[in-house]
Every structure is written in C-alpha cells, then in structure tokens.
Amino acid sequence: MDQGLVVIGNHxxxxxxxxxxxxxxxxxxxxxxxxPVAQDNDRQTxxxxxxxxxxxxxxxxxxxxxRYKHIGEGAYAETEAAIQYLLAESYP
Numbered sequence: 282m283d284q285g286l287v288v289i290g291n292h293x294x295x296x297x298x299x300x301x302x303x304x305x306x307x308x309x310x311x312x313x314x315x316x317p318v319a320q321d322n323d324r325q326t327x328x329x330x331x332x333x334x335x336x337x338x339x340x341x342x343x344x345x346x347x348r349y350k351h352i353g354e355g356a357y358a359e360t361e362a363a364i365q366y367l368l369a370e371s372y373p
Contacts, residue, residue: 284368285343290318293327293335340364343372 294300300322309318321327330339330347340349340363349363 288316291321291326293321
C-alpha cells in the first residue's frame with residue numbers, strides 16, 4: 282500500500298463446502314494468501330463485473346475505473362507494465 286497498490290481477492294465458490302467462511306479462512310491460511318479475500322457466495326461481485334471466467338484480473342485506477350482486464354493465467358509482463366503505469370499516474 283505504500284505505493285498505492287491494494288490487492289483484494291474475490292472468492293465465488295464452485296463447491297458447496299467452499300461457501301463456508303471457516304473453510305475459506307482455513308484455505309487462505311494454508312495457501313499463505315497475503316491479501317484480503319471477500320466471500321462472494323451469492324455471486325454479487327462477480328455479477329457486478331459481469332465476470333464469467335476464472336481467474337480474471339482487474340486493475341482499477343485511483344478514480345475507481347477499470348483500466349485493465351486479463352482472463353486466465355499468464356501475461357505477467359503485460360500486467361506488471363499496466364500496474365506500473367497506473368501507479369505512476371497522479372491522483373488529484
């Protein structure tokens with residue numbers, strides 16, 4: 282956060298046991314996930330972004346606009362460049 286980057290995960294469960302918040306918490310600890318993850322059991326966040334694919338990465342700028350979207354794995358250099366570009370932008 283010291284440079285302005287905030288990472289937030291959104292978990293939309295595929296299986297019924299994944300709907301349980303304690304199971305999600307256990308998985309986050311077991312996998313050593315270092316950022317907060319929202320539980321999206323009712324698909325409200327996925328629906329708001331009209332998301333259909335996993336994984337999908339969104340970069341949202343300092344004004345709250347989606348500026349980059351990547352579906353699937355890979356494109357790491359492109360994603361890093363987009364992050365650096367957005368971090369360099371000024372914020373009024």
